[in-house]
Amino acid sequence: MATIRKQKGKWQVQIRRKGFPHVFKAFHDVKDARKFVRTVESEMERGVFEDYSGARGPGNNAFLTSRSYFACCQKKI
Numbered sequence: 001m002a003t004i005r006k007q008k009g010k011w012q013v014q015i016r017r018k019g020f021p022h023v024f025k026a027f028h029d030v031k032d033a034r035k036f037v038r039t040v041e042s043e044m045e046r047g048v049f050e051d052y053s054g055a056r057g058p059g060n061n062a063f064l065t066s067r068s069y070f071a072c073c074q075k076k077i
Contacts, residue, residue: 002037004030013037017044021051 003014007026011033015023023040027033043049 002041004033004037006030015040015044017041020044020049021053023053 001016003016005012005014010026010028011030013023013025013027013033013036015037025033025036027036040049
């Protein structure tokens with residue numbers, strides 16, 4: 001089930017469906033929000049929905065494996 005509400009000048013979409021992760025996204029236009037809801041719910045019904053919540057960025061792991069991290073932590077005190 002999807003909920004679309006206006007918050008702080010943007011349209012916020014919240015999709016909650018049993019057996020799937022919750023989906024949250026904000027849009028500037030209500031038409032775009034409705035289109036997104038139709039697309040995601042259709043994908044969930046067909047069983048082709050992929051969770052992309054972790055696709056926003058690499059997070060802290062990128063810094064931990066970078067050269068600058070190893071250089072700063074290997075200095076002799």
